[in-house]
Amino acid sequence: MSQIYKDGAKVLKLIKTKNIGLKGACFKLKRNVRPIYALINKILPVRKKLENEIQKKWKDCEDIELASLMLFDYWKSGKISGGGAVKHKIMEKFKPSKFLAKNLKKQKRWVIINQFKKPKNTKILGKQDEIIPDLYCIEDSAEIAKMIKNSEIISQEKASCMPVASLRLKKGNWNAIDACAAPGNKTLQLAGRMKKLSTGKIYAYELNPNRFGLLRRRIKEYRADNVKAINGDYLKAEIPKNVKVAIVDPSCSGSGIISHQLIDNGKITVQPDLVTERLKSLSYFQEKVLTKTLNIPGIQQVLYSTCSVHKIEDENVVHNVLSSFWRKFKLVKALPKWKRRGFGDYGELMVRVNPLEDKTQGFFVALIKRRSLRLGHHIIKRTHRYWSKKKHIKFN
Incomplete structure (x- = not known):
């Protein structure tokens, strides 16, 4: 039996536990990472249907993940790599079929x-x-x-590219941070933009040792020499000097990730108003990370994003944190050309991506910038006394 099938079945089982995403599960492997990722990415849209077909004709199948991968290959290419009992059982019970042609769209x-x-x-x-x-x-x-x-x-999914594309960067000597960096897509994208604009570095934080290893490998692989990866807890870290820009993309429910939904439900759903104990716990952590970042001396802009479709992790986090920081920071319109916007009073300033309608993963983006020291055309410093008179909270 091909090792790719064995490792691929392990990956499918890992992501079914809901503790890890497709990329993270694949990068736990020591070999064949790319072919296994490609195979599982193709199988996800039809996984449930494949499993149903197997359960109809092979009710006592002991490893349905392994059988699904092999049956997919058999119906796609007409053959199964290697040998073994599972291969012989599939060849015996299943005839060549147009199942995939009917159910798989060109990707x-x-x-x-x-x-x-x-x-x-x-x-x-x-x-x-x-x-x-x-x-x-x-x-x-x-x-x-x-x-x-x-x-x-x-x-990299289009939605995942939106946060870094939203940042309004200027030339100069400044540093940036990525508070929760692994697997590193946004870190690498920001590193590419900074390469042309700043002589500074990106400090990329990751607490989990395995994910940190993945982050370091990718930084080396893509030759991003302006990134310094740090294996540690961002919430306890001492922030370097001269940090002007930050990405805050903390752990979230992943409810916008299509592969997660296909694994869990076999279909894609969008529930913005959903509230659970797990979501409350995640939003508490997200608020802590965003709060620490806005407290960095001299920080000029902070990009908050999640791959969640739930308000409790998105607009609510921004609202709750900015309620304490609105005198110093404001929301500015992220990606003005993108039509789908957020919910609530300041929703027009934020970006939402719907996985059902926008042909990419579900996502949320909010761009927060430090308020100017000028008021209109007058050179008036916004002192504590000035702001203490302001009673009405304003986010823009």
Whole structure:
């Protein structure tokens, strides 16, 4: 039996526990990370249906994850790699079928150019995204796979690129932080933007040792020499000097991630108003991370984002934290060209992505900037006395 099937089945079982995402589960493997990720990513939209087919004809199947992977390959290519009892059972019980042709749509993926190792030929990527620079929506091919393997392009969902694209960066000598960095997509994207604008560094924090190892490997692989990875608790960390920009993308429910929903439910749902004890606990942690970041001396802009569709992790976190910081900070409109906006009084300033309608993962983005020391055209410093007279909370 092919080792890819064995390891792929382990990954499917891992992500079914809800404790880890597809990428994180794949990077726990010591080999064949990319082919296994590609295989499971293809199988997820039809996983439930495949399992139903197996349960109909092979009721006493002991490893349904392994059987699903092998049956998928059999119906897709007409063959199963390697040998073994599971292969013989599938060949015996299942005939060649047009099941996948009926149930699988032709897949496209989003990729963004690696600014540290740019591809020589970008024409193959087609038309650049209208909102996010260097982002492309492409169909898989051997040449695309080679570019990804060579780290010339990074496979990254459009929604995941939105937070860093929202930042309004200026030239200068300044540092940045990524408070919860692994697996590192946003870190690498910001590193690419900073390369052209700042001589400073990104300090990327990750508490989990395994995820930190993944973060370090990716930084090295993509040659992002302006990133310093730190294995530690951001909430307890002493922040470096001259930090002007921060990304806060803390642990969340992952309810906007399509693969999570397909694993859990076999379908995609959007429930913005859902509140559970787990969501309350997550939102408490998210507020702590955002609060610590806004307390950094001299911080100029903070990007808060989640891959959640729930208000309790999104607009509510921003509202609760800014209620204590509104005199110093304000919301500014993130990605003005993006049509879908947030909920509530200041929802128009925030970004929402709907996984059912926007052809990418569910996401939330809010851009928070330090208020200017000027009031209108007058040179009036906003002193404590000035703000103490302000009674009405204002976020913009």
